[in-house]
Amino acid sequence: MHEWALAEAVVMSVLRIAKEKGLKEVKEVVIKIGELQQIDIEIFKFALSELKSERNLENVEFKLETIEAEMMCRKCGYRWKFKDESLSEDVKEAIHFIPEVAHTFMRCQKCGSPDFEIISGRGVWIESISGVT
Amino acid sequence: MHEWALAEAVVMSVLRIAKEKGLKEVKEVVIKIGELQQIDIEIFKFALSELKSERNLENVEFKLETIEAEMMCRKCGYRWKFKDESLSEDVKEAIHFIPEVAHTFMRCQKCGSPDFEIISGRGVWIESISGVT
């Protein structure tokens, strides 16, 4: 349930960007959600809708898109997908909070190195905002 | 004159890649040279041509392209170009050897931070290799 904190972060950023861009009304916000963090989309959506009414964003449509997480080994170059990992619930939970903890528990599936880059699917970010100026 | 070491690195990599790709003869190598490192192109070319004959690469054409160096501040987002810096010869020399030393001597031209990313123009790398298989 720190989905709430993430939703709050998104909403606050939307308000700040809208102000910076001089938008009178925000219409659509595209949010990308990295798979690595295993956000509970339903809770996240619920939090967004609650926050919408609190912050005068009733008319905004939030479009969510999940991005598949992929890793690339810095040692051997091998690429693999998060969905091919079989991690315990505890470990998934840890990565849920701090995605970097992946380096504690995951290893390159080819050479066993912890030295990999998360090339996609990390974090939650705002892809675009549109509205009326 | 560590241009020689850089040229050697390039030539050795060309040989390795050619082998990996199964090229019988290498025809053209495109090399990108980051401006930050202020390579002396004439010395670099000379070194390449000397090494060509040493390593059986006589028929290779090396195409060199210099890439303008640009920095972006991680603190304020400002972007600026290396050519707009006015650095002493000593400092340029230091950056010539280890480009990262830029963080010792250069500052964001807007906010004064040493915390910037070199977004282009760092290093020497092989852009492409073509030849006969």
Added chain:
Amino acid sequence: MDPRITAINEHVKNIRNVIAVVSGKGGVGKSIISTIMALQLSRMGYKVGLLDTDFTSPATHIILNAEELTPKEEKGVIPPEIHGLKYMTITYYTKNNPTPLRGIDISNALIELLSITRWGELDYLIIDAPPGISDIILDLLRINWRIKFVIVVTPSKLAMETVKKLIKLLEEQSGEIIGVIVNMIMGIETNEYKKLNKKVLVEIPFQQDLENKIGDVESLLESIVGRKVKEALNLIIKESS
């Protein structure tokens, strides 16, 4: 657009004082001192948080004997309370496993932690910094908050070398330096630290039996180091009020 930076400002809004215990040099006592600072402030009646940012070689969980805690989730992460502190460390998630992180991961972990942790209202947030002049120091300077720095040094040429550089950097970057804590004084060393031209908050002697007090908060606070850190705090509190 990374929404985390905006979130951080929101989450630290109700923290009156953010103090980072830094040095650049390793092994000078940053973790011991920052932990004792947090504990002493809490004993004085302040609302205190402690954040360990030395993600690859954390120590504060050993000093606090806090290996059994887990944070609660509630619209974010609620830092567990231990010995009166709100305490956050990556070891909640990594346990005692090696955590090899490159700088970019260290930076991301810090931003992530700060953007999900709900400290609530605090008088003081104490940050234990890792050695080196690298990602964490740069991120602490990058975040837009009223952070102040306490510098820890020992009377050694090797520590002095790095601390001088860190002070130069912080001053150039308008980082507010509260003062210097000189740790592990044994008597025969140079007094070169006086040339740093920074307020010396306290001089702490080398205390041979300190090791036995690690993990035992009560005797740590009553020890010489514990009492000396309290002296430094009295100065710091006077300054900040």
Added chain:
Amino acid sequence: MDPRITAINEHVKNIRNVIAVVSGKGGVGKSIISTIMALQLSRMGYKVGLLDTDFTSPATHIILNAEELTPKEEKGVIPPEIHGLKYMTITYYTKNNPTPLRGIDISNALIELLSITRWGELDYLIIDAPPGISDIILDLLRINWRIKFVIVVTPSKLAMETVKKLIKLLEEQSGEIIGVIVNMIMGIETNEYKKLNKKVLVEIPFQQDLENKIGDVESLLESIVGRKVKEALNLIIKESS
């Protein structure tokens, strides 16, 4: 395609032994021990190089009193010789200025240095590592060379905590560990380091007047620490031959 990695293999081809002095923990004596190791090996008649990879908080240039040197360029960079060592440090280029580098820069600087330095033929290259389990450790493991590790620890719970993690990581990653040097022993501590299950190369006592010998190579070598490091070397040499 970054040609530097290929270049590194070429430049280290004629180095018979690469030994990295590591710990994860700061302030345990990595810089003192690695420098003395290099100096003692050179006195024994070996061809020796010393590379300081603690770019943001270097110390070996102070220990060697090597602040006036500059490397020569000749088809690469020729490491200056000092006290019989081929010695490379970033301080040739940064002097005594603060050098705030994020992890990615630290990694780039290491790869750059290794790809342009012409060590020539060496019996031993000694690498002084920074604290933390981060970019440098990961790069030392990533480069394809026959590197071996000497672990430095003190008899402190806080040092032990991190060293245990580093050993676990190195073992998992097939890093060859020569053994452990236990530094700064004062007598009353726990012997927990014996539980690390690694060969203890030597136990070095805490030497109160060591500070006075920093920068003075002769008296450093003759000091207790200097002689103890030599004992460790005799074991290391026997192993590697």
